[in-house]
Amino acid sequence: xxxxxxxxxxxxxxxxxxxxxxxxxxxxxxxxxxxxxxxxxxxxxxxxxxxxxxxxxxxxxxxxxxxxxxxxxxxxxxxxxxxxxxxxxxxxxxxxxxxxxxxxxxxxxxxxxxxxxxxxxxxxxxxxxxxxxxxxxxxxxxxxxxxxxxxxxxxxxxxxxxxx
Amino acid sequence: xxxxxxxxxxxxxxxxxxxxxxxxxxxxxxxxxxxxxxxxxxxxxxxxxxxxxxxxxxxxxxxxxxxxxxxxxxxxxxxxxxxxxxxxxxxxxxxxxxxxxxxxxxxxxxxxxxxxxxxxxxxxxxxxxxxxxxxxxxxxxxxxxxxxxxxxxxxxxxxxxxxxxxxxxxxxxxxxxxxxxxxxxxxxxxxxxxxxxxxxxxxxxxxxxxxxxxxxxxxxxxxxxxxxxxxxxxxxxxxxxxxxxxxxxxxxxxxxxxxxxxxxxxxxxxxxxxxxxxxxxxxxxxxxxxxxxxxxxxxxxxxxxxxxxxxxxxxxxxxxxxxxxxxxxxxxxxxxxxxxxxxxxxxxxxxxxxxxxxxxxxxxxxxxxxxxxxxxxxxxxxxxxxxxxxxxxxxxxxxxxxxxxxxxxxxxxxxxxxxxxxxxxxxxxxxxxxxxxxxxxxxxxxxxxxxxxxxxxxxxxxxxxxxxxxxxxxxxxxxxxxxxxxxxxxxxxxxxxxxxxxxxxxxxxxxxxxxxxxxxxxxxxxxxxxxxxxxxxxxxxxxxxxxxxxxxxxxxxxxxxxxxxxxxxxxxxxxxx
Numbered sequence: 001x002x003x004x005x006x007x008x009x010x011x012x013x014x015x016x017x018x019x020x021x022x023x024x025x026x027x028x029x030x031x032x033x034x035x036x037x038x039x040x041x042x043x044x045x046x047x048x049x050x051x052x053x054x055x056x057x058x059x060x061x062x063x064x065x066x067x068x069x070x071x072x073x074x075x076x077x078x079x080x081x082x083x084x085x086x087x088x089x090x091x092x093x094x095x096x097x098x099x100x101x102x103x104x105x106x107x108x109x110x111x112x113x114x115x116x117x118x119x120x121x122x123x124x125x126x127x128x129x130x131x132x133x134x135x136x137x138x139x140x141x142x143x144x145x146x147x148x149x150x151x152x153x154x155x156x157x158x159x160x161x162x163x164x
Numbered sequence: 165x166x167x168x169x170x171x172x173x174x175x176x177x178x179x180x181x182x183x184x185x186x187x188x189x190x191x192x193x194x195x196x197x198x199x200x201x202x203x204x205x206x207x208x209x210x211x212x213x214x215x216x217x218x219x220x221x222x223x224x225x226x227x228x229x230x231x232x233x234x235x236x237x238x239x240x241x242x243x244x245x246x247x248x249x250x251x252x253x254x255x256x257x258x259x260x261x262x263x264x265x266x267x268x269x270x271x272x273x274x275x276x277x278x279x280x281x282x283x284x285x286x287x288x289x290x291x292x293x294x295x296x297x298x299x300x301x302x303x304x305x306x307x308x309x310x311x312x313x314x315x316x317x318x319x320x321x322x323x324x325x326x327x328x329x330x331x332x333x334x335x336x337x338x339x340x341x342x343x344x345x346x347x348x349x350x351x352x353x354x355x356x357x358x359x360x361x362x363x364x365x366x367x368x369x370x371x372x373x374x375x376x377x378x379x380x381x382x383x384x385x386x387x388x389x390x391x392x393x394x395x396x397x398x399x400x401x402x403x404x405x406x407x408x409x410x411x412x413x414x415x416x417x418x419x420x421x422x423x424x425x426x427x428x429x430x431x432x433x434x435x436x437x438x439x440x441x442x443x444x445x446x447x448x449x450x451x452x453x454x455x456x457x458x459x460x461x462x463x464x465x466x467x468x469x470x471x472x473x474x475x476x477x478x479x480x481x482x483x484x485x486x487x488x489x490x491x492x493x494x495x496x497x498x499x500x501x502x503x504x505x506x507x508x509x510x511x512x513x514x515x516x517x518x519x520x521x522x523x524x525x526x527x528x529x530x531x532x533x534x535x536x537x538x539x540x541x542x543x544x545x546x547x548x549x550x551x552x553x554x555x556x557x558x559x560x561x562x563x564x565x566x567x568x569x570x571x572x573x574x575x576x577x578x579x580x581x582x583x584x585x586x587x588x589x590x591x592x593x594x595x596x597x598x599x600x601x602x603x604x605x606x607x608x609x610x611x612x613x614x615x616x617x618x619x620x621x622x623x624x625x626x627x628x629x630x631x632x633x634x635x636x637x638x639x640x641x642x643x644x645x646x647x648x649x650x651x652x653x654x655x656x657x658x659x660x661x662x663x664x665x666x667x668x669x670x671x672x673x674x675x676x677x678x679x680x681x682x683x684x685x686x687x688x689x690x691x692x693x694x695x696x697x698x699x700x701x702x703x704x705x706x707x708x709x710x711x712x713x714x715x716x717x718x719x720x721x722x723x724x725x726x727x728x729x730x731x732x733x734x735x736x737x738x739x740x741x
Contacts, residue, residue: 063344063352067343067344
């Protein structure tokens with residue numbers, strides 16, 4: 001189910017122009033919807049209703065078709081990414097070491113669900129497949145920093161480092 | 165032509181046939197679920213699988229082409245086992261509350277489950293995952309019952325050319341809904357209900373208003389009136405297993421009266437009234453250089469389609485209200501005054517083959533009689549059938565009765581309103597007579613029939629009228645695009661949102677795929693209306709004595725001030741995406 005992002009859409013005229021120029025140049029290609037969505041995500045970082053409506057209008061196709069494709073592929077995000085991106089590894093090793101508890105712990109502390117962004121735009125939370133650090137399981141990344149052998153007790157300290 | 169064997173029987177069929185089509189030729193039934201002829205041929209449900217001798221695995225017969233020398237087995241142990249497991253898997257996340265389901269005993273999945281003796285809990289049962297969406301005034305979506313056959317999606321995008329709904333997400337989370345999971349009335353949905361009649365199960369149904377009607381019927385202070393649309397008489401019998409196309413007008417009136425309604429009126433009468441106004445408006449537009457082509461406005465699905473998709477054509481829509489809306493206005497003005505009843509105490513129930521009419525009754529542009537709705541509740545054919553069953557009335561055994569005075573007699577023109585081309589023919593009958601008093605013709609056969617787009621040209625008393633008739637909104641789109649591009653020029657266009665017109669409306673009895681794929685519902689149901697037209701001497705709307713009475717006693721003349729206030733309406737532009 002779609003939940004409107006807590007952060008309001010802040011797209012600019014320039015961004016819209018860039019997207020429309022791209023669509024216009026590729027309009028007649030077969031399957032242009034996919035590259036249009038990729039371009040839009042590259043420009044805006046995510047695909048909110050405002051952006052998907054722009055694409056539907058520019059291609060003159062139903063919004064339901066755009067939304068269907070945007071929700072089919074996991075690489076497309078309907079939520080903006082935060083200033084700091086948290087990724088919790090849910091690979092097999094991390095999972096058996098209790099990564100689900102880590103994910104729940106962060107969700108509770110930030111008041112958001114996996115895939116969402118906090119209303120101040122500070123943090124976004126995602127799960128990820130194996131990051132290749134199974135020896136340190138359970139593992140999470142905040143931006144490019146890796147945190148291993150995690151326990152729920154450590155979460156407040158880690159989040160605080162990025163809060164200032 | 166190719167020759168193949170199906171269960172040992174030899175059959176010769178054209179090369180482009182599928183196995184399913186070939187099997188039909190030798191009377192071999194293959195069950196289907198996702199397959200709707202010409203609409204949804206995607207082989208996704210795997211219920212129609214068959215075995216081919218010498219080929220490993222099973223193939224989907226609904227799309228698999230025939231080949232010379234092919235040997236097909238439709239009933240082998242492997243086929244039966246596969247179908248059974250498919251159905252059991254479909255049931256694993258299907259909400260199996262069959263007892264209270266609106267489609268119980270009329271559900272294609274239930275029938276298959278029965279036929280294949282499945283264990284309904286073989287793969288477990290899960291708690292409902294989706295909230296039931298009943299936000300819009302006409303549609304209820306229960307995705308816990310959806311089997312993802314995509315028949316509704318195909319009806320919306322291919323038949324209607326709208327695409328208000330689609331498949332969302334992937335894998336186990338796949339579900340059908342509007343973009344961003346918006347409710348129907350927040351999308352570009354026009355409310356036609358073709359998704360409901362396409363649905364094999366109970367995932368989609370109309371939002372029922374039956375309880376309000378029972379409540380009004382139980383309230384002695386209310387004067388409760390029912391009126392029935394032209395096509396109901398041709399389809400209501402199907403709710404009681406009568407042959408498709410049986411005209412049950414007499415039984416229908418008797419049943420409604422037994423339900424406790426104070427009056428039972430005939431909406432064919434306000435179809436006549438619509439024609440009086442619309443023919444007058446058309447002649448006015450032609451003579452005074454008004455916006456042409458004029459487009460009919462009886463169909464609320466089509467009207468909303470124009471408002472969403474082609475707002476530039478809003479000035480082309482006839483300003484006439486639909487027969488339903490006109491009847492509501494007439495009952496709460498003329499009828500209330502004449503019978504000295506406070507219109508607030510009149511409870512008006514329409515029975516319409518349509519779900520979009522449930523939206524129409526809420527439109528502020530049609531409710532101008534007072535600070536209340538002109539039509540209080542709009543019921544579908546199915547809902548009326550349900551009320552009759554609920555009341556324990558033995559429908560097929562009823563003695564025929566007649567509509568109540570004064571809205572009893574209608575012309576043949578009013579009767580054929582329920583089929584594609586009917587409104588056009590009705591309007592032409594009156595317009596031709598007005599343009600040329602010596603014109604005697606009453607049959608305009610070129611606009612009859614169930615093709616998606618029909619064109620004709622008539623010259624009456626020196627005036628040439630080019631007309632087009634479309635049913636199914638994807639066809640309407642083609643007509644509008646051809647007008648927009650200048651490729652075609654018409655004076656008058658009739659559109660009905662549902663393919664074949666109201667007789668195939670979204671509020672009509674649901675027929676299963678095994679009927680729909682092989683029986684021409686549209687033609688058989690329409691025949692009941694054309695037969696009734698043929699049997700009546702009164703052919704033209706404006707010659708009806710009821711019209712005479714209404715205009716003499718109340719409205720004055722077509723297009724007059726009172727008509728303008730009560731019988732005409734306006735439209736609004738709506739979002740396209």
